Amino acid sequence: MPNRAYLAICAHDVSGDFPSQSEVKLLGLPPTQISWITTPHIHAGQCVLVVLSESEPTKAKALYIFDHNNRPFQVGGIRDLLLDGVRLIDLTKTHLPTLRYAKVIQEAVFASLSLGEMCAYQQPLRLWQAKCIEEMLSEKPTFKSCQDICLKHWNQDVFAEDVTQRATEAVMNVKQPKKSERNAALPINLNGYRFMFQIGQPEPH
Amino acid sequence: MPDISQHIQTALCQRNFNEALLSRLSACLSVHAVVCRASIIPRVYVTKKNYTSEDDEWAWNALDTCLRIDHKAVRDITKISLKVLGLSTKGLDRLDPERQQEILELVESIIQDGWGEGYVCYDEARFTPFTSSDVSHLSLYCGPPDNPEKEFLTQRLHQRSISKVKYNQQYAYMLRHLERSHGSDTYASVLKDKVDAQWQYSWLSHLRYISEGWNSVGSIILPGGTDA
Numbered sequence: 001m002p003n004r005a006y007l008a009i010c011a012h013d014v015s016g017d018f019p020s021q022s023e024v025k026l027l028g029l030p031p032t033q034i035s036w037i038t039t040p041h042i043h044a045g046q047c048v049l050v051v052l053s054e055s056e057p058t059k060a061k062a063l064y065i066f067d068h069n070n071r072p073f074q075v076g077g078i079r080d081l082l083l084d085g086v087r088l089i090d091l092t093k094t095h096l097p098t099l100r101y102a103k104v105i106q107e108a109v110f111a112s113l114s115l116g117e118m119c120a121y122q123q124p125l126r127l128w129q130a131k132c133i134e135e136m137l138s139e140k141p142t143f144k145s146c147q148d149i150c151l152k153h154w155n156q157d158v159f160a161e162d163v164t165q166r167a168t169e170a171v172m173n174v175k176q177p178k179k180s181e182r183n184a185a186l187p188i189n190l191n192g193y194r195f196m197f198q199i200g201q202p203e204p205h
Numbered sequence: 206m207p208d209i210s211q212h213i214q215t216a217l218c219q220r221n222f223n224e225a226l227l228s229r230l231s232a233c234l235s236v237h238a239v240v241c242r243a244s245i246i247p248r249v250y251v252t253k254k255n256y257t258s259e260d261d262e263w264a265w266n267a268l269d270t271c272l273r274i275d276h277k278a279v280r281d282i283t284k285i286s287l288k289v290l291g292l293s294t295k296g297l298d299r300l301d302p303e304r305q306q307e308i309l310e311l312v313e314s315i316i317q318d319g320w321g322e323g324y325v326c327y328d329e330a331r332f333t334p335f336t337s338s339d340v341s342h343l344s345l346y347c348g349p350p351d352n353p354e355k356e357f358l359t360q361r362l363h364q365r366s367i368s369k370v371k372y373n374q375q376y377a378y379m380l381r382h383l384e385r386s387h388g389s390d391t392y393a394s395v396l397k398d399k400v401d402a403q404w405q406y407s408w409l410s411h412l413r414y415i416s417e418g419w420n421s422v423g424s425i426i427l428p429g430g431t432d433a
Contacts, residue, residue: 043390068389103391110395115403118396126392 003061005051005086007188009095011137013130014042024063026050027137028091034060034076042075045099045133047092047186051081070189082193092186098136100182101146106132108174109150112166124158143176209292209304210311216290217315227285230319233312235286239297240305240312243327245280247271249340250316252323256346264346268358271328271340330365334372334408341366365412376404 008026024042025031032050042048042065049064049072062077074080106129110118118125131153136146150171156164213236217229230250238244249267287293297305317323330339341362350356379400 041389046389106391107395110392115396115399118392118399122392126390129390129392 003051003081003084003086004054005049005082005088006091007047007049007088007186008091009099009137010042010044010046010048012044012134014040024048024060026091027095030058032058032060032063034063035078036076037078038075040065040075043133044130045102045137047188049082049088051077051086066188070187072188072190072193085193088190094140095137096184096186097182098140098146099133100177100184101141101143102133102136102150104177105146105150105171105174108170109167112170113163117163121159121163124155128153128155147171147174209296209300210307213290213292213308213311216292220289220291227282227289230316231282232286232290233315234325235283236290236292236297237309237312237316237325238283238327239287239292239294240308241325241327242298243329244283244294245276245332247274247276247279247328247331249326249328249343250320250323251326251343252321254321255323261346261348264343265355265358267326267343268340268347268362269354271326271331272358272361276331330369332409333405334369335376339365361412368408368411372404372408 006026006029008028011025011027014024022033022035023031024034026048029050029052032052034050047066049066050060051062053059053061060076062074062079062081064072064074064082067073072082110125113121128150132146132150135149135153139145141149151168154164154167154171159167217232234248234250235244238246238248247270249270251267255263287297297308300308313325316325326340326343327338328340329336330341344359344362347355347359350359380397
């Protein structure tokens with residue numbers, strides 16, 4: 001019986017020196033314990049691949065992020081279990097539209113800022129980005145609701161007035177992605193591994 | 206368009222080309238550039254017969270064309286060529302890869318029939334320091350510069366190769382820093398795009414390729430015009 005691997009979306013930022021944070025929340029799965037093998041840099045809304053223990057479903061045997069070539073790169077667990085072959089359950093489908101909404105809105109905001117402004121406001125912008133995605137993923141908002149969430153979390157006290165004005169205009173003027181764009185599968189490359197694909201439903205927990 | 210290769214062949218035969226302004230072979234070269242997504246990149250066609258020639262003027266002329274021509278003029282001549290042939294950039298972009306390959310083979314064979322066996326050489330280093338595709342290898346066929354014009358070309362190639370190494374080192378350092386501090390979220394990807402755009406502008410202005418008051422027609426008819 002092959003191991004079960006879940007393609008899931010991370011619900012929060014995970015970063016810093018390992019092993020300071022040993023728990024990761026993945027959408028559709030119970031909070032999962034993991035032992036990191038490298039310093040993790042996982043952001044809210046990032047797709048990961050996790051292999052769970054059959055006996056203890058809250059313990060991950062292996063966790064992978066995807067590199068710039070969309071190939072899995074192991075950051076947690078003891079050994080590479082993908083080589084043994086796994087049954088893959090995709091839990092990302094239901095969250096794809098929300099992620100795409102977040103992406104287009106945030107790209108529009110960042111595009112409205114200069115390089116200098118992006119560097120100067122690096123921390124608040126990344127905090128805003130994480131807060132927006134976390135809230136969006138916790139519900140299933142419409143595009144309009146996503147715009148409202150983005151505006152709600154924009155901290156006007158931190159940003160200069162003209163920056164806030166441009167960001168607000170960018171949020172309001174951004175166009176909703178087409179259905180084909182928001183439902184397009186994540187570009188992951190699993191060539192070379194033996195998988196049994198299954199479109200999954202969130203496991204009851 | 207049912208058969209675009211047939212359309213190109215017919216257009217090349219039927220349309221009136223003013224050889225002084227736009228030759229059939231130049232039009233083919235423009236189609237090649239658009240299919241290769243290099244419509245504004247200066248290009249030359251290097252033939253094998255050049256290699257055996259004792260005369261090095263062809264190499265100097267090729268370098269002159271690529272290093273001094275205004276890229277806006279290159280873009281204009283590409284547009285004119287497509288218009289004459291009844292083609293569009295979008296139309297060529299949308300073709301599937303097999304059809305694009307077919308077009309490349311067609312225009313290459315037409316150019317080969319006209320100018321002899323050879324290859325199209327793009328000066329991609331004009332726009333980005335992060336490429337190995339440029340015209341610097343043509344300097345191997347050039348003798349020592351014997352006039353100020355050739356001296357200028359030699360200096361520009363030399364300056365570009367030194368800058369290329371420097372830019373590559375700095376860019377690699379910056380990317381490492383970005384990856385370490387920003388990860389792979391939307392912020393990081395937009396920031397990288399902005400940095401890339403700034404580096405490209407910096408590269409163009411550093412080598413003084415950006416010019417004011419460019420004259421497109423003059424640049425393209427007289428390769429090596431004074432717009433660099």
